[in-house]
Amino acid sequence: MISKTTIDQVYETARVEEVIGDFVQLKKSGSNFKGLSPFTDERTPSFMVSPVKQIWKDFSSGKGGNVVAFLMEHEHFTYPEAIKYLAKKYNIEIDETEQTSEEKEQANERESMYLVSEYAQKYFEQTLWDTEPGKAIGLTYFKERGFTDGTIKKFGLGYSLDQWEAFTQSALDEGYQLEFLEKTGLTIVKEQTGGETKKFDRFKGRVMFPIHSMSGRVLGFGGRILTNDKKAAKYLNSPESDIYHKSKVLYGIYYAKQAIAKEDNCYLVEGYTDVIQMYQRGVENVVSSSGTALTPEQIRLINRLTKNITVLFDGDAAGLRASLRGIDLILEQGMNVKVCTFPEGEDPDSFSKSNTYEDLVLYLEENAKDFIQFKTSLLVKEAANDPIKRADTIRDIVNSISKIPDRIQKEVYIQECAKIMQISEEVLYNTLAQINKKEVNEASKKIKQEQKVFEVVKNDPVVEKVNIEDEHEKEILKILIEFGNEKLSIEEIYFDKEIGEEYTETVERSVAEKLYLDLQEDEIEFANPIFKETYLLLIDQFLNKESFDFAHFVSSSPKGVSNVIADLDSVENRYQLHDWKRREIYPKSKKDDLERRVQQIVISIRLKLVSDLMVSLLENASKTETNRNEMEEARDYYELKKRLAQKSALVLKDFGSLS
CATH class of the missing domain: 3.40.1360.10 (Dna Topoisomerase Vi A Subunit; Chain: A, domain 2)
Structure with missing residues (x-):
C-alpha cells in the first residue's frame, strides 16, 4: 500500500490544470480554464478547470472532482494507479508498505493486464539490448531504419526472440498469471487432446513497437516480422482486450x-x-x-x-x-x-x-x-x-x-x-x-421511430418530480463552499422567561456557525447520504479549524465528496458577469446578498417541515370525524407557516381550507 505521507505529498504537489492539460487542450477563461469534454462528443467547450480550487467539472457528462478523480474517470485508473501516475509525473518517491495476500488478490483484472503489458515492454526492450539475437537482428534492423539509440529507447522499442515460449515462460517464472498473458494477447493458449494446453508467444521473432495510451500506459503491441515468411503477416497487432481497443488508440x-x-x-x-x-x-x-x-x-x-x-x-x-x-x-x-x-x-x-x-x-x-x-x-x-x-x-x-x-x-x-x-x-x-434533404428525410424517419418509444414513456403516469430536500441540501452546501467563513451580523430572537417576552439581539457569527446552529435547533439532518457526508466534513472544517484551504480539502476528501463539491461549485460559478463596470453597469455581487440567502434557505427548510406536519395531521384528521385535535393543531401550523412566509417574503402556496 502507498503510505499516507506519499499520498499527501502527491496532493500538495500535483496541479489539476497541468495534469488535465496533458489530455485536454485548455484555454484561459477568466480565473479558470475551459476546454472540450474528454468524455463526450461536443463542439462547444463545457469542461471547466479551476486552478485556485484545484477541481474540474464536465458539464456535458456531469462528472467532476479533483485531480485523482480525473485520472480515475479518464484513464480508468484505480486509486493507487492514479497516485503512482502523479508521483511519477512530479518525481515524488513512492513509499509503500507491504501488501497482504488479501490485498494482492483484490488487484483488479485491468490492472493485472496493465502490469503484464508493462512487464512485456521491459522484457522485449531488454531482449533487444542485452541478448545476442536481439542485437544482431532487432537492433540492426532499427539502426538500418536510421533510428538512433536515443530514439529507440525513447519509444521503448524491443525484440521478441524467435522461440516458441521464450517470453511466456519468462513471464510465468516472474509470477505473472497465464490468464492475463492470454487476455492481453501476448500468449496464445490452445487446448490439446487429453486436456493439456499448449502455449506460445504471439510475437515470436518480431521487432516490437509498444502502443501507449495518452497517459503513457502500455496498452498493446505492434510486431513486425523480419523474415520472408509468406504465411505470416508482415505486421501483427495485439488483439482487442479490456485495455486495448485499436479504434480508440493512436500510435505516438x-x-x-x-x-x-x-x-x-x-x-x-x-x-x-x-x-x-x-x-x-x-x-x-x-x-x-x-x-x-x-x-x-x-x-x-x-x-x-x-x-x-x-x-x-x-x-x-x-x-x-x-x-x-x-x-x-x-x-x-x-x-x-x-x-x-x-x-x-x-x-x-x-x-x-x-x-x-x-x-x-x-x-x-x-x-x-x-x-x-x-x-x-x-x-x-x-x-x-x-x-x-x-x-x-x-x-x-x-x-x-x-x-x-x-x-x-x-x-x-x-x-x-x-x-x-x-x-x-x-x-x-x-x-x-438535395444531399441535405436526403439526410433530413433519413433523420426524420429515425426520429419518428424514436417518437413511438417516446410516446409510450410520455404516457407513463409516473412523472419525476424535483426532490425539494435535495435542492435545500444543495443550497446549504453551495453557501458553505463559497462563504463558510464569512461573518454575518444577525438579529437573533430570544425569549426571556422571567418577563415572558421576546427580544432581539445582534450577534456576529460565521455563515457556517449560523447554518449549523439553526439546523441543530430544528433537529434537521440531511437525507441524501453523500450530501450528509459532505456537510459534516465541511462543518468540521469550518468549526474546528483555524482556516479553510479549499484545494487541500477537495484533494483530501473521499472521491464522492470531492465530486459533489466540484459539481456544486462549478454550477455556481459557471456563468458570471464580466467587465460590466466598463459599461457603467454595477451588478449586485453574491456576497452582498449573502445574509438574505442564508436566512431564506433556513426558513425554506422550516416551511417544508411545517408543510409536512400539516399534511400528516390533515390526513389523520380525515380518517375520523371526531378527531378535532389534529384539525386545531393543523390550523396552528398553518398560521406559523404564514408568519414564516411573510418573514422571508415568500409566496405561500394555499394548501386548501382548514375549516
Whole structure:
C-alpha cells in the first residue's frame, strides 16, 4: 500500500490544470480554464478547470472532482494507479508498505493486464539490448531504419526472440498469471487432446513497437516480422482486450500530445516508423492510426488537443482514393483538415530520413493543401474528359462539403469548388440542398421511430418530480463552499422567561456557525447520504479549524465528496458577469446578498417541515370525524407557516381550507 505521507505529498504537489492539460487542450477563461469534454462528443467547450480550487467539472457528462478523480474517470485508473501516475509525473518517491495476500488478490483484472503489458515492454526492450539475437537482428534492423539509440529507447522499442515460449515462460517464472498473458494477447493458449494446453508467444521473432495510451500506459503491441515468411503477416497487432481497443488508440499520441497542443496542429501518418522517423527529425506533433482505417474515436482523441489535422500520404499510395473517407470523417467532427502528399516513391519515413528538419518543415508548409484543393485535383485527373465522371466528381466533393457542420465554412468551400470545377455556385447549392434533404428525410424517419418509444414513456403516469430536500441540501452546501467563513451580523430572537417576552439581539457569527446552529435547533439532518457526508466534513472544517484551504480539502476528501463539491461549485460559478463596470453597469455581487440567502434557505427548510406536519395531521384528521385535535393543531401550523412566509417574503402556496 502507498503510505499516507506519499499520498499527501502527491496532493500538495500535483496541479489539476497541468495534469488535465496533458489530455485536454485548455484555454484561459477568466480565473479558470475551459476546454472540450474528454468524455463526450461536443463542439462547444463545457469542461471547466479551476486552478485556485484545484477541481474540474464536465458539464456535458456531469462528472467532476479533483485531480485523482480525473485520472480515475479518464484513464480508468484505480486509486493507487492514479497516485503512482502523479508521483511519477512530479518525481515524488513512492513509499509503500507491504501488501497482504488479501490485498494482492483484490488487484483488479485491468490492472493485472496493465502490469503484464508493462512487464512485456521491459522484457522485449531488454531482449533487444542485452541478448545476442536481439542485437544482431532487432537492433540492426532499427539502426538500418536510421533510428538512433536515443530514439529507440525513447519509444521503448524491443525484440521478441524467435522461440516458441521464450517470453511466456519468462513471464510465468516472474509470477505473472497465464490468464492475463492470454487476455492481453501476448500468449496464445490452445487446448490439446487429453486436456493439456499448449502455449506460445504471439510475437515470436518480431521487432516490437509498444502502443501507449495518452497517459503513457502500455496498452498493446505492434510486431513486425523480419523474415520472408509468406504465411505470416508482415505486421501483427495485439488483439482487442479490456485495455486495448485499436479504434480508440493512436500510435505516438503519448509522445506527441504536448507538441500537438503547442503547434495547434497534428500530422496524421500511416505507420509506426513514419511517426518515429518524423519525431526523430524534430517534427514531434505526429501520430499514426497504426494501419487501421481512421475512426471517429481516433479523431476525437486529436480533437482534445487541436482542431487542425494534416493528413500525410505516400507519394505512390495505391489506396489513396479509399483514404479520402478518412477526410470526410474528420470534416464531420468539425475539424480543419489539410492533405500533403510526398514525391513519388517517398513516404514520411524515407522523406524525413533524407531531409533536414528545416527542409521537412518547409515542404510540409508549402505542399499541405486544403482538402478541397487536394480532392478536386485527385478526382479531376481520374475524370479526365469524361462528362459523367466529372459530374460524379463534383457530387463527391459537394458530399464532403455537406459533412462540415459550420455553415460559413460550407459556403466558402462551395465558392472554392465552383472556381476550381468551373461550375456555377447555384448548381452546387442545389446539389448540396438535395444531399441535405436526403439526410433530413433519413433523420426524420429515425426520429419518428424514436417518437413511438417516446410516446409510450410520455404516457407513463409516473412523472419525476424535483426532490425539494435535495435542492435545500444543495443550497446549504453551495453557501458553505463559497462563504463558510464569512461573518454575518444577525438579529437573533430570544425569549426571556422571567418577563415572558421576546427580544432581539445582534450577534456576529460565521455563515457556517449560523447554518449549523439553526439546523441543530430544528433537529434537521440531511437525507441524501453523500450530501450528509459532505456537510459534516465541511462543518468540521469550518468549526474546528483555524482556516479553510479549499484545494487541500477537495484533494483530501473521499472521491464522492470531492465530486459533489466540484459539481456544486462549478454550477455556481459557471456563468458570471464580466467587465460590466466598463459599461457603467454595477451588478449586485453574491456576497452582498449573502445574509438574505442564508436566512431564506433556513426558513425554506422550516416551511417544508411545517408543510409536512400539516399534511400528516390533515390526513389523520380525515380518517375520523371526531378527531378535532389534529384539525386545531393543523390550523396552528398553518398560521406559523404564514408568519414564516411573510418573514422571508415568500409566496405561500394555499394548501386548501382548514375549516
